[in-house]
Amino acid sequence: MRITVLAGGIGGARFLRGVRAARPDDDITAVVNTGDDITLHGLRICPDLDSVMYTLGDGIEPDRGWGRDKESWRIKDELATYGAEPAWFGLGDLDIATHLVRTQMLDAGYPLSDVTAALCRRWQPGVRLLPMTDQRCETHVVIETNDRGRRAIHFQEWWIRHRAAVPAQAFVQVGLDDAEPAPGVLDAISGADAILIAPSNPVVSIGTILAVPGIRDAVVTARAKVVGLSPIVGGRPVRGMADACLPAIGVEVSAEGVARHYVARSNDGLLDGWLVHETDTADVDGITVRAVPLLMTSDDATAQMVHVALELAHAN
Amino acid sequence: MRITVLAGGIGGARFLRGVRAARPDDDITAVVNTGDDITLHGLRICPDLDSVMYTLGDGIEPDRGWGRDKESWRIKDELATYGAEPAWFGLGDLDIATHLVRTQMLDAGYPLSDVTAALCRRWQPGVRLLPMTDQRCETHVVIETNDRGRRAIHFQEWWIRHRAAVPAQAFVQVGLDDAEPAPGVLDAISGADAILIAPSNPVVSIGTILAVPGIRDAVVTARAKVVGLSPIVGGRPVRGMADACLPAIGVEVSAEGVARHYVARSNDGLLDGWLVHETDTADVDGITVRAVPLLMTSDDATAQMVHVALELAHAN
Numbered sequence: 001m002r003i004t005v006l007a008g009g010i011g012g013a014r015f016l017r018g019v020r021a022a023r024p025d026d027d028i029t030a031v032v033n034t035g036d037d038i039t040l041h042g043l044r045i046c047p048d049l050d051s052v053m054y055t056l057g058d059g060i061e062p063d064r065g066w067g068r069d070k071e072s073w074r075i076k077d078e079l080a081t082y083g084a085e086p087a088w089f090g091l092g093d094l095d096i097a098t099h100l101v102r103t104q105m106l107d108a109g110y111p112l113s114d115v116t117a118a119l120c121r122r123w124q125p126g127v128r129l130l131p132m133t134d135q136r137c138e139t140h141v142v143i144e145t146n147d148r149g150r151r152a153i154h155f156q157e158w159w160i161r162h163r164a165a166v167p168a169q170a171f172v173q174v175g176l177d178d179a180e181p182a183p184g185v186l187d188a189i190s191g192a193d194a195i196l197i198a199p200s201n202p203v204v205s206i207g208t209i210l211a212v213p214g215i216r217d218a219v220v221t222a223r224a225k226v227v228g229l230s231p232i233v234g235g236r237p238v239r240g241m242a243d244a245c246l247p248a249i250g251v252e253v254s255a256e257g258v259a260r261h262y263v264a265r266s267n268d269g270l271l272d273g274w275l276v277h278e279t280d281t282a283d284v285d286g287i288t289v290r291a292v293p294l295l296m297t298s299d300d301a302t303a304q305m306v307h308v309a310l311e312l313a314h315a316n
Numbered sequence: 317m318r319i320t321v322l323a324g325g326i327g328g329a330r331f332l333r334g335v336r337a338a339r340p341d342d343d344i345t346a347v348v349n350t351g352d353d354i355t356l357h358g359l360r361i362c363p364d365l366d367s368v369m370y371t372l373g374d375g376i377e378p379d380r381g382w383g384r385d386k387e388s389w390r391i392k393d394e395l396a397t398y399g400a401e402p403a404w405f406g407l408g409d410l411d412i413a414t415h416l417v418r419t420q421m422l423d424a425g426y427p428l429s430d431v432t433a434a435l436c437r438r439w440q441p442g443v444r445l446l447p448m449t450d451q452r453c454e455t456h457v458v459i460e461t462n463d464r465g466r467r468a469i470h471f472q473e474w475w476i477r478h479r480a481a482v483p484a485q486a487f488v489q490v491g492l493d494d495a496e497p498a499p500g501v502l503d504a505i506s507g508a509d510a511i512l513i514a515p516s517n518p519v520v521s522i523g524t525i526l527a528v529p530g531i532r533d534a535v536v537t538a539r540a541k542v543v544g545l546s547p548i549v550g551g552r553p554v555r556g557m558a559d560a561c562l563p564a565i566g567v568e569v570s571a572e573g574v575a576r577h578y579v580a581r582s583n584d585g586l587l588d589g590w591l592v593h594e595t596d597t598a599d600v601d602g603i604t605v606r607a608v609p610l611l612m613t614s615d616d617a618t619a620q621m622v623h624v625a626l627e628l629a630h631a632n
Contacts, residue, residue, distance in 0.1 A: 042358075042423060078414075081438060083438070093388075094394055097390075097397075098398075100357050101395065
């Protein structure tokens with residue numbers, strides 16, 4: 001069976017471990033958000049792709065959920081001593097090796113999808129990782145300035161430096177108009193037997209993937225059923241700061257709110273099924289909702305959700 | 317007084333510590349070889365500039381003489397795990413931070429001389445460091461292939477990977493024709509009260525500096541006396557592998573041989589004075605030779621040589 005998953009970083013990575021555990025013999029493709037990507041200190045950094053790659057390759061720092069296990073931070077300190085800005089981004093030493101390889105390949109002309117495949121030859125994630133696009137398409141956050149004007153800062157500056165504490169007025173993807181799905185993305189969607197939307201940030205992860213011209217249409221017209229998992233449990237994100245993102249686009253921070261957001265924008269039938277946590281409810285026209293435990297406390301627990309999601313994808 | 321020193325890496329760095337110790341209140345400029353420079357893993361590496369900068373800035377690994385003190389090698393191991401070539405160059409973690417800052421500034425369009433000045437704001441070497449040129453002008457080594465043909469490999473490949481054990485047929489500087497002295501170099505030479513040639517490799521360090529169009533002429537026509545220190549003691553290089561370089565250009569591996577090489581190429585009076593080790597002799601027409609202890613065992617020992625060299629520079 002071919003399973004295609006739309007995924008962001010940390011949550012997406014953990015979800016994908018569950019998919020792999022649930023369906024070890026299936027052909028699993030992850031279409032990963034690259035809107036968080038950024039170039040710092042001359043290094044091209046793809047936080048979500050790396051979180052997924054390290055997590056599936058058993059190289060992740062398990063508690064933090066991002067970056068390498070047994071990481072050190074000597075270069076970060078050195079760069080700060082040189083006065084090299086910015087100092088707020090967590091660039092680990094081991095992680096920098098990944099960025100060096102990626103940056104050099106990109107500079108040599110290889111597209112990000114090829115670079116990702118090359119990096120994965122080491123990590124053997126057991127899942128095919130595709131960037132949503134090979135073009136640079138970076139999320140920026142519109143914030144209000146002190147004099148009531150507006151300016152846009154890179155998502156990472158908002159997320160990491162400001163801890164998403166500055167109210168977001170809007171999210172814009174710089175480069176979106178010129179972006180196209182990376183090679184393999186549309187085929188993975190149209191050829192899938194099931195399409196799963198990971199419990200990732202609905203705005204800056206899943207929303208960004210779906211905003212790449214052609215991807216949302218491909219999901220809607222795919223022959224497979226599309227089943228999503230709510231990243232909101234009990235009115236709060238399980239992890240991350242989706243509650244700082246959803247209000248900016250007028251979406252209620254609830255399991256039902258996110259489902260309505262996914263389907264309602266164009267009422268195009270994006271979702272067929274929706275999994276909410278056992279203590280939540282959702283009632284959205286045209287989609288089947290199931291309530292199950294949605295906390296990804298272990299690969300087994302996540303695999304259970306995946307089994308239910310796939311059941312919905314077949315049954316509907 | 318203005319003292320200008322032509323210098324390579326490790327030996328040049330130690331010599332410059334002695335110059336600084338001997339003349340702490342003088343205006344000292346080092347014109348440093350950049351023929352050893354190389355781009356690896358997308359990083360621009362300037363081994364001689366860094367050896368001088370780290371040594372004068374008290375950041376050098378003292379026994380090895382190159383690279384940073386308390387260095388670690390995690391990224392090097394990671395790059396090897398990715399299969400990223402070459403694996404034979406010693407890229408330390410702390411060192412990589414320097415290369416990241418340099419590479420990013422060069423990519424932004426700053427010339428190497430500006431980058432070097434920026435890096436030195438941290439290290440405060442107490443000596444003005446100038447690259448010999450802002451252009452890429454990299455030394456390559458012509459070697460014989462198995463089928464008796466010839467090919468040129470980068471100096472670092474010959475020096476580090478092959479430990480200079482493959483016989484060198486010739487040394488060529490790629491980019492030499494387009495190279496010009498970096499800003500400040502010609503002024504530092506013409507305005508100097510004394511010009512010292514460090515006991516660095518006469519072929520691939522000092523020879524390369526002098527080969528940059530305009531530099532040798534500037535040294536010859538400078539109003540200051542020019543005094544060199546022999547890197548050869550008892551028929552062998554004190555350090556490094558000059559004995560693998562000198563025969564390739566037909567120069568005898570001796571204190572006298574090197575002096576003759578410096579002056580003889582065009583008999584242009586490049587040298588006014590020459591310091592040899594106390595157990596050596598040299599007899600070269602037109603230059604004053606002094607025999608003194610030439611082992612740089614401490615800054616004080618080196619400062620003693622510098623005092624004698626400056627004496628020669630004034631007395632002649």
